[in-house]
Amino acid sequence: MSILVVGSVAIDSVKTPFGERKEALGGSATFFSIAASFFNKVDIVATVGEDFPKKYMTLFKNRGIGTAGLHTAKGKTFRWKGWYDYDLNTAHTVYTHLNVFKYFKPEVPLKLRRSKNVFLANIDPELQYNVLKQVVGARLVACDSMNYWLEHKRKAFERLLDKVDILLLNDAEARQFSGESNLVSAARFIVSIGPKAVIIKKGEHGVIYFSKNSHFIAPAYLLESIYDPTGAGDTFAGGLMGYLSKASRIDENNIRKGIIYGSILASFAVEDFSVNRLLNLSMGEIRARYDHFRSITKF
Amino acid sequence: MSILVVGSVAIDSVKTPFGERKEALGGSATFFSIAASFFNKVDIVATVGEDFPKKYMTLFKNRGIGTAGLHTAKGKTFRWKGWYDYDLNTAHTVYTHLNVFKYFKPEVPLKLRRSKNVFLANIDPELQYNVLKQVVGARLVACDSMNYWLEHKRKAFERLLDKVDILLLNDAEARQFSGESNLVSAARFIVSIGPKAVIIKKGEHGVIYFSKNSHFIAPAYLLESIYDPTGAGDTFAGGLMGYLSKASRIDENNIRKGIIYGSILASFAVEDFSVNRLLNLSMGEIRARYDHFRSITKF
Numbered sequence: 001m002s003i004l005v006v007g008s009v010a011i012d013s014v015k016t017p018f019g020e021r022k023e024a025l026g027g028s029a030t031f032f033s034i035a036a037s038f039f040n041k042v043d044i045v046a047t048v049g050e051d052f053p054k055k056y057m058t059l060f061k062n063r064g065i066g067t068a069g070l071h072t073a074k075g076k077t078f079r080w081k082g083w084y085d086y087d088l089n090t091a092h093t094v095y096t097h098l099n100v101f102k103y104f105k106p107e108v109p110l111k112l113r114r115s116k117n118v119f120l121a122n123i124d125p126e127l128q129y130n131v132l133k134q135v136v137g138a139r140l141v142a143c144d145s146m147n148y149w150l151e152h153k154r155k156a157f158e159r160l161l162d163k164v165d166i167l168l169l170n171d172a173e174a175r176q177f178s179g180e181s182n183l184v185s186a187a188r189f190i191v192s193i194g195p196k197a198v199i200i201k202k203g204e205h206g207v208i209y210f211s212k213n214s215h216f217i218a219p220a221y222l223l224e225s226i227y228d229p230t231g232a233g234d235t236f237a238g239g240l241m242g243y244l245s246k247a248s249r250i251d252e253n254n255i256r257k258g259i260i261y262g263s264i265l266a267s268f269a270v271e272d273f274s275v276n277r278l279l280n281l282s283m284g285e286i287r288a289r290y291d292h293f294r295s296i297t298k299f
Numbered sequence: 300m301s302i303l304v305v306g307s308v309a310i311d312s313v314k315t316p317f318g319e320r321k322e323a324l325g326g327s328a329t330f331f332s333i334a335a336s337f338f339n340k341v342d343i344v345a346t347v348g349e350d351f352p353k354k355y356m357t358l359f360k361n362r363g364i365g366t367a368g369l370h371t372a373k374g375k376t377f378r379w380k381g382w383y384d385y386d387l388n389t390a391h392t393v394y395t396h397l398n399v400f401k402y403f404k405p406e407v408p409l410k411l412r413r414s415k416n417v418f419l420a421n422i423d424p425e426l427q428y429n430v431l432k433q434v435v436g437a438r439l440v441a442c443d444s445m446n447y448w449l450e451h452k453r454k455a456f457e458r459l460l461d462k463v464d465i466l467l468l469n470d471a472e473a474r475q476f477s478g479e480s481n482l483v484s485a486a487r488f489i490v491s492i493g494p495k496a497v498i499i500k501k502g503e504h505g506v507i508y509f510s511k512n513s514h515f516i517a518p519a520y521l522l523e524s525i526y527d528p529t530g531a532g533d534t535f536a537g538g539l540m541g542y543l544s545k546a547s548r549i550d551e552n553n554i555r556k557g558i559i560y561g562s563i564l565a566s567f568a569v570e571d572f573s574v575n576r577l578l579n580l581s582m583g584e585i586r587a588r589y590d591h592f593r594s595i596t597k598f
Contacts, residue, residue, distance in 0.1 A: 086480050181385050184523040205504040206518055216595055219505055219516040224483040256598035296515055297596070299555035 001139065002041040002066075003245050005032045006106050006131045007121025007234070008078055009046040009056075009070065013094075014273060015083040018227045024274035025056050026080065028121035028144070031231035034278045035238025035265040036119075037063045038286060040245045042238075043112050045069035045131065049077040049100045059279070068109045073100040088229045088270075089203045108134040117245040119237055120164075122146045125157040132163050140250050142166040142241060143195075144233065150177045161194025165250070168237055170201045183208060187215070199240075199259065201233055207259055216256050221267040221293055228273045232266040235278065239265030264289045300438065301340040301365075302544050304331045305405045305430045306420025306533070307377055308345040308355075308369065312393075313572060314382040317526045323573035324355050325379065327420035327443070330530035333577045334537025334564040335418075336362045337585060339544045341537075342411050344368035344430070348376040348399045358578070367408045372399040387528045387569075388502045407433040416544040418536055419463075421445045424456040431462050439549050441465040441540060442494075443532065449476045460493025464549070467536055469500045482507060486514070498539075498558065500532055506558055515555050520566040520592055527572045531565040534577065538564030563588045 005028075012026030033042040043066035050072060060067050078101035081094040106127055108115075113135055120128040120143040128143060143164045149157055150173060161167065167190060171183060178186035183200055187210035190198040197211035202220075209216040239262035240255075247254040264286055271277045304327075311325030332341040342365035349371060359366050377400035380393040405426055407414075412434055419427040419442040427442060442463045448456055449472060460466065466489060470482060477485035482499055486509035489497040496510040501519075508515040538561035539554075546553040563585055570576045 182523055182525075184521050188523075202504070205501070208521065214595075215521065216598070217518040217521055218596065218598070219518045222483050222507065222514065222516055224481055224487075226481075253598075260598050294598075296513075297517065299515070299517070299552075299559050299593075 001116035001245050002043060003036050003117040003119065003241055004043050004045065004108065004112055004115035004135070005029045005036070005119045005121060006045040006108075006128070007032060007119075007123060008101060009044065009048050009052070010078040010080055010101075011052075012230060012274065013079070013081040014228055014230050016088070016228050017084070017086055018225075019273065021228070021273040025059070026230060026274060027078065028231075028234040030275060031234035031269065031278075032119055032121055032238040032241070033060070033065045034063060034275050035235040035262075035269070036242035036245070037065055038239075038265070038281075038283055039242030042066065042242075043069055043115065045106045045108055045112075047071045047073050047100050047104045049073060049075045052077045066112075069107070069112060071107070073103065075100040082230070084229065088226050091230070106131050116140070117241055118142070119241050120144065120160075121234060121237070122149075125149050125153050125160050129156065129160045129163075132160070140165050140241070140244060142168060142237065144168045144237060145173065147173055147176055158193065164195040165197065166255075167195040167198045168201060168233070169198065170203070170233065174198070174200045184210075197255070201236060203229070203232070207236075207263060209255065209259055211252065214252060216252070216259065218256075218259060218263060219297065221263055221289065222296070223267055223270065226270045229270050231275070232270050235269040236262040236266040238262070260290060260293060261286070264293060300415035300544050301342060302335050302416040302418065302540055303342050303344065303407065303411055303414035303434070304328045304335070304418045304420060305344040305407075305427070306331060306418075306422060307400060308343065308347050308351070309377040309379055309400075310351075311529060311573065312378070312380040313527055313529050315387070315527050316383070316385055317524075318572065320527070320572040324358070325529060325573060326377065327530075327533040329574060330533035330568065330577075331418060331420055331537040331540070332359070332364045333362060333574050334534040334561075334568070335541035335544070336364055337538075337564070337580075337582055338541030341365065341541075342368055342414065344405045344407055344411075346370045346372050346399050346403045348372060348374045351376045365411075368406070368411060370406070372402065374399040381529070383528065387525050390529070405430050415439065416540055417441070418540050419443065420533060420536070421448075424448050424452050424459050428455065428459045428462075431459070439464050439540070439543060441467060441536065443467045443536060444472065446472055446475055457492065463494040464496065465554070466494040466497045467500060467532070468497065469502070469532065473497070473499045483509075496554070500535060502528070502531070506535075506562060508554065508558055510551065513551060515551070515558065517555075517558060517562060518596065520562055520588065521595070522566055522569065525569045528569050530574070531569050534568040535561035535565040537561070559589060559592060560585070563592060
């Protein structure tokens with residue numbers, strides 16, 4: 001049961017206290033699909049411009065990532081430039097050039113409309129809703145968002161939530177959307193208005209999973225060197241959805257394991273710029289870190 | 300094997316967004332000893348003034364907390380007044396009146412000098428060192444401190460560390476003392492210069508335990524209502540030391556369990572002002588929350 005992701009494919013320029021990369025591969029659908037590709041076939045629905053480097057297309061194909069839904073439009077690829085200081089939790093944007101992304105109307109190729117696992121990465125909630133209308137019989141729908149949409153498209157976002165199994169937000173977004181400073185209260189509010197469950201991402205402080213009847217808390221894997229946190233959230237989602245797409249059942253037991261795989265994938269992603277670490281990663285390393293994580297958290 | 304704690308017994312006035320308490324029982328040795336008393340006999344070495352309410356002395360005695368080392372000196376009891384806003388991680392001090400605590404020279408009663416488990420709560424590291432010189436044959440020595448001593452008495456603090464098994468610091472203190480922003484680097488530095496292990500307390504984000512050869516990470520128990528975080532760190536230490544004082548061996552397996560008991564005790568403490576919740580707490584509730592913690596963290 002393969003995975004469909006709708007989101008952005010972008011060219012990022014990023015500076016952190018540990019270095020700088022210009023015009024590197026980025027975007028939510030990129031990080032997600034490369035992370036998920038360790039587990040399963042992934043198909044991207046996104047748009048790029050005519051300037052999108054061919055080598056990146058090849059990169060996707062070489063990893064078995066489907067690009068039938070990756071539309072090349074007239075114009076330039078979405079570009080983001082930003083920097084982080086030592087507080088790596090906060091990205092400072094220098095510019096966001098939407099370029100072809102401005103006119104993005106996601107269209108799911110016919111043969112992908114029966115995808116069983118769907119991830120709606122952070123885009124306009126009206127577009128996310130539109131994608132869901134094109135898809136039939138999904139077993140698992142997960143969704144991300146960001147502060148801008150929560151503020152400016154709240155109605156559209158709420159309409160979407162009814163159709164979402166797992167909503168992913170970071171802690172600031174969960175507080176903003178719920179109006180609750182306490183994360184338990186925030187999570188309780190969120191699951192009361194739509195999604196079956198919410199995952200609140202706290203960056204280096206780990207993750208809270210909250211459904212109507214239960215919850216799960218996990219610390220983040222401890223890292224001594226974090227080079228670039230860009231894409232960590234989408235990488236997390238890719239690991240989670242990748243693992244779950246192979247699971248026989250979507251139950252809490254498997255969701256918990258998926259969350260840990262997501263954390264592990266994200267912990268690798270931030271060890272280098274762009275998707276570089278993910279490209280040099282093996283399933284053996286992922287499994288070893290998963291086992292190590294278990295050993296350093298058990299009591 | 301009973302427990303000896305050296306620290307403060309104080310009268311606190313605290314205001315939080317959820318209420319206010321004036322002239323309530325506080326102090327590091329108080330929170331520590333009440334938490335540890337769920338597991339074992341505890342003896343306090345501290346000083347109070349002539350105004351220290353008799354009812355609090357009775358409270359200690361009723362919980363089997365030894366007060367032979369709790370000296371009543373001429374003058375007034377140590378008083379602290381502070382407040383918290385919604386960021387409950389940061390205490391804002393209105394005043395600290397040391398009063399009799401200014402002249403505190405901890406003297407361990409003769410019959411307590413063979414205590415096997417010693418906790419040096421946050422006081423001047425020269426006094427902490429002096430206490431250790433009075434104690435013979437301790438099996439476990441744990442130690443807390445604060446930013447003031449780390450800055451102004453660094454030499455004395457470092458001399459002490461050689462004799463400490465477990466050092467407890469919060470994340471800001473660990474960063475300050477090590478000069479490292481990354482907590483793994485901070486912990487690595489700390490265990491390289493003395494203590495067998497360090498526990499870095501991250502408040503609502505949990506705990507990192509770090510020894511020369513291994514580490515352990517745990518999230519904090521999720522709470523929907525936090526009324527007053529005062530004393531959470533000392534309560535944590537009390538739960539940890541209480542559990543370990545009963546353990547057959549001080550090995551990492553038991554330290555991990557002790558850390559969880561410490562977190563659980565702290566999670567109760569912050570549910571009410573002063574030591575109120577701890578006084579209305581049963582061992583059954585502690586065990587139930589420990590089991591619940593295990594169930595919401597396992598994967």
